[in-house]
Amino acid sequence: MSARLDQPILSVQGLTTALARSHATVLEDISFTIAPGEVVGVVGESGSGKSMLALSLMGLLPSAVRRTAGRIVLDGDELTSGSADHWRETRGRDLAMIFQEPMTALNPVMRVGHQVVEVLRRRRGFSGYEARKEALNLLRLVEIPSPEKRISAYPYELSGGMRQRVMIAIALAADPKVLIADEPTTALDVTVQAQILDLLRKLRRERGLSLLFITHDLGVIAEIADRVMVLYAGRMAEIAPVRRIFDTPQHPYTQALLASIPDMKGPRGRLVTIDGAVPAIGSMLEACRFSPRCPYRHEICERERPPLGLVSGDQAAACFRPFGYERPIEAVS
Ligand SMILES: Nc1ncnc2c1ncn2[C@@H]1O[C@H](COP(=O)(O)OP(=O)(O)OP(=O)(O)O)[C@@H](O)[C@H]1O
Ligand SMILES: [Mg+2]
Known part of the structure; x- marks a missing residue:
């Protein structure tokens, strides 16, 4: 089920968005790619920036939020370089989005x-x-x-x-090149949710659909994603193939998310079982934003921002811990 190693259909580099008035960042330095036919899952607690990421890609940010940096390239076409009209035209044709509540x-x-x-x-x-x-x-x-x-x-x-x-x-x-799905099954009961996931899997198989699939539910991620991006407080905590996320999670936040799944077959609740909460916009730390909730917090974590470092060939985490609390070499995505 692995994706083809073609040129990415979507490439996002250094995407940063901020509140227009206070300049507080909402998303910071988000970089990832989607290969043709690949399903990239995005997971994180409420308020981590998942919907803002989707809206940034669609060029549909609310007026209070601006893109301040970063490039978005769709099938070789840089959406962020042209006019708003060009983006509107492209998103109507090549990018489509489905929402939680149809x-x-x-x-x-x-x-x-x-x-x-x-x-x-x-x-x-x-x-x-x-x-x-x-x-x-x-x-x-x-x-x-x-x-x-x-x-x-x-x-x-x-x-x-x-x-x-x-x-x-x-x-x-x-006939979009990439479909963005923002919590498309959250409002549905479990049986219908499974049917919609089956449908999306079929479309991906039969039509080579590329998907950015947003959910707070790791159980859903396990069923549909090839790779997973974990977002925390507007930053990427980790990105890796789905198996690695479940088998060898590197970021303590990813580990906490996994530990908070009561029973993968049981009822699916919101991810609220980790002590503490996502910091509010404007009160975000420059250093590691997860450090106040992190059981492995180290002195460097409160001082420096952990860059997204390559732990292995295809797994990157923004945490000092896998690197012995040394500064890792940043992953190039
Ligand atoms: N219209 C808006 N104007 C300003 N800030 C906003 C707006 N909508 C959301 N935000 C802020 O942006 C941050 C990210 O919100 P976002 O909606 O992307 O989170 P999310 O991960 O999609 O959460 P959820 O799981 O609840 O859907 C939050 O701190 C939120 O308060
Ligand atoms: Mg949302």
Whole structure:
């Protein structure tokens, strides 16, 4: 199931965002790539910056938050160098996003089929008849039963799981190169959640879909991601293939997240079982932000920012501990 070692489809380098007024950083120095057909999971507690990362990539940051540094390159096209129009055009076509609560993203007064048709016409130039045919194909692809009937339903007439399938169909209608999913299964019950994960896995297998999959749930990460980025207080704590995250986690925060899973098969709660809380924006340490909660805290941790150091070929952690509390060589991503 490993991804091809092609050129990355998405490359993010040094992405930093800050509050426009206070200049407090929200995301700091985020760097990673997604290979074609790869699923990169993003995990972290509430407030760690997962949604801000998704919105930064979409060029949809709230007005209070600005990108202050960093490059975002999508399939060789640098989104951060062109105009806002260029970004808007690209994100409509090549980047698509699905959200936690489809009801807020769907138009409540428009039939779901029409919402798929709209994207097909606007983004891909389909004519009315072709667009309807393709919309039906897409509803079928996302496994909506009796799509001929459901195509004329309004969002409120569908269950949560069906609405999320419609959202995925709308996202796919633009034929995106990368799909960003921000907690797409959190609002769903466990059975429906498993079905949506199955669907995303199928799309990845059959259409080579590249995914950035955001969740606070490590159980979900285990089921879908090839690689995992762990975010803490707006910084990358660790990035590694999913197996390494579970088998040999290097950052104490990753270890704490894993320890906080009560039972991987049990009910999935928020990650709140680690003592302490993510620091609020504006009160962030320049040094290691996890150090106040870290059982392995060392003097250097309170003085210096740990760079993202390469622990092994494909695993990097922003922690001094794996390096004997020496400053590691920074990983180039
Ligand atoms: N509209 C906004 N304006 C200013 N700051 C914001 C805004 N939305 C979020 N933030 C701040 O940005 C930081 C990161 O928030 P973000 O929503 O990305 O977290 P998250 O990891 O997605 O959390 P959750 O798991 O709850 O969805 C938080 O400190 C939050 O307070
Ligand atoms: Mg969020």
